[in-house]
Amino acid sequence: MTVALKGVRVLVVEDEYFVAILIEEILESAGCIVTGPIPRLPEALDAVGHDDYDAAVLDVNLAGERINPVADALSERNVPFLFVTGYGANALPSEYAERPHLCKPFRMGDLLCTLSNVVKPPAQKTAHPG
Amino acid sequence: MCIFSAHSVIRDPPFSRLDLISCRNLLIYLRPGRQAQIIPLFHYALRPSGYLFLGSSENVSRHSELFTSLDRKSRIFRRRDLVARPPLPLQQFLPQMRREAAGPEENNSGLLQRSDTLRRAANTIVEHFAPTFVIVDESGQTLYFSSGTGKYLQPAAGPPNRDIVGMCRPGLRADLRTALHRAKETGQRVVRDRIHVQINGGVQMISLAVEPIIEGKETAYGVVFTDRGPTSAQDETARTERPESQDATVQLIEKELQETKERLQSTIEELETANEEFRSSNEELLSVNEELQSTNEELETSKEELQSVNEELQTVNNELSNKIEELDRANSDLNNLFRSTQIATIFLDRNLEIRSFTPAVTKLFNLIPSDNGRPLTDIVSRIDYPDLDQDMRRVCAGEEVPERSVPHISGSGYYLARILPYRIANNQIDGVLLTFVDVTSLVAAEEQQKVLAAELSHRVKNTLAVVSSIAERTLSDDDAKRNLIGRLHALGHTHDVLSESGWTEAGLRELISAELSPHGTGDGILQISGPPVMLKPQAALFIALAVHELSTNAAKYGALSVPSGRVAVSWIITGDRPPQLEINWREEGRPEVDGFGSPGFGTELIERGIRFELQGEAKLEAVNGGLHCRIVIPANPQNLTFGSSRSRQSTEDPP
16 A cells, blocks of 8 residues: 555644644655645645645644635645544534544554555556556 | 982981982882881982982882972982971981980070970961961962961862862952962962952952062062952842942952953963973873883783793793603613523722622622612622722723632622722713623633543544554554654644643744754754744644655755754744744755655655645745755644744754
8 A cells, every 4th residue: 555655745743743743754754755844824825836746634723723725725626625623523524524534642554554545546556557 | 519428318317419410220129118218308408409320210200299390301400498397207216316416415505495486476477467378489379377267268078188279268369360370471460359259158358469479590489468348248248349430330340350351361361381281191191192002012022031031941840841751761771671681790999899780690799779879898798809899990090900700709600890980971980880790601611612622632642652663563664654654743742732722823933942852952952032923823834844754854854964064943934924934944954965865755745735724835946055954834823823922033042
């Protein structure tokens, strides 16, 4: 599964430093090309507008601000994403309640598994064995 | 000669023999009856031909016979001397006069009586032997009658009239008028003979004489009647007058014609005079009419003005009623608001006596409406607020009193008591406004929040302890174990400091001291200085972790690993726009150190974490003499608040 994530461009938006560097480390160890982690909303929106990504890992709450604008911008560009939250599933933005999410603390495998489910539908995964 | 004295023309006895009386604009204030009394008094008081000067709207109208008008416009009159003045009302002055004249009267009484007797005797002789006569003035008004005039004169029909011509018996009038006229013209005595006067059915032939009597500037006329022969019946008289010869007849007729011509002439002249008088009267009437007209116009103008004033008053009145209505509405709004509001409000005056209160107050004070005007402190209260009186007095004196949370004495509720000055128009304090807001639920919620926060803090620390314990037992590498547990402790300690303030802030000095204290106990090893700065939780956590990394590094490899080493930590607020907090960590005594002992987690935390979490900058460098770390973070409200002083002075070292 980790092989499938090699070279995948991932945007990481997370304001908690230790969580952010953990996600960065996990993803880089799986061969992803990580942008970020970005701790604040304006910079995150900026990043969404400037580059193409294959997936995104989003914290629900950025220093008191909701992640919604970033999620909206990514949906518009059909970039798949997953949420990371310390609050539980109830804290997800209501319009993205069906999106995959991870509760802090999470394990390395949980993140990579969820991300690879998000990045490519299972049927197409075989087309890029890597 | 001038004598100045206060003199009442009504009460005081009049002066006499005055040359001039100036009495201007007094009479207009008196009733006509009183005026009629005063004019004869003036006449009495003036010497013959003296002058009277009245106000422009006054006149001697009722006694015009007493005065001649000299200047009609200026109201200057001259006393007429030959007039029959009505009796003076002198009785009113009598008491005074009697007192003053009591002595002399007695002495002179004999003489006076004698002269009176002589005069009476003379009068008796005159009555019996003198011819009948009448004295008239220039206009023919009778002034004096002798006895026996009834034979020739009789009162005319109509209102009393003193005109002698009007009184004449038939046959006498024309001759009398002519004679008077002639006498007036010539100033000589005029005699008319053979005048036939009808007297009570008979005819009396009389002769008439008019004698001018000049007295000063005025002239009176004595009219003297003398009978010629006895009274006879009318036909008899005619017979006796029958002419005896032709010549005599012609002579008689010519004489009669002459007399008739004279009569006609005088009649014509009188007519002209009357005509003139009529004309001047007419002119006067015209001018009076004009005056009346102008007065009328003035009145009309005044009326219009009054009307406009009235209209204005009406408008003002309407406005006033509108205002009153608005006031009523505002009043009822306020009443409704007070009744519906749950905020207990009491209005007190300057003596702290109750002016009014809202119904919600009755839960806190045993108040009934009739308590208005009583001091509030006299009322039994159900709240525990012992300083109430003192606080109210302070507010009255213009001080500010903070709001207080006061408990209900039953212990079942809390009220937020607020005491505010009641200010009137010119910002003066005219009493006190007390409000009590029921904050029972708020207080309960606060309590619950405190319990929850304490519980949370407790659980977090428990979790950290559990993590430490697990790490202790899981990790085999001693170094890694020590590092991890040290970091967990630093986290836990910052947590403690923050939870003391309810997770609002933590003092920078306390955080740094706490991290350094395990390493530098010796004298002068540590120097910590900087202004009071309170860090927000996130900043506190990161600065504490950074200082923890720096101090463990110093203890292991840096200045704190040798006895001569020194560490100085200082911070200042720099720049104004935007201000920044600059923390400097300086190690001395290990010149050979060229950087962080073991790069990795610590350096990354300091350099990257500070930037990531606090949008700040951190720089680690080895300068001559030891490690130097400079951390700069924005001094914004998300990161920190300044302490009581923003001065950059270095505060004293901690003991």
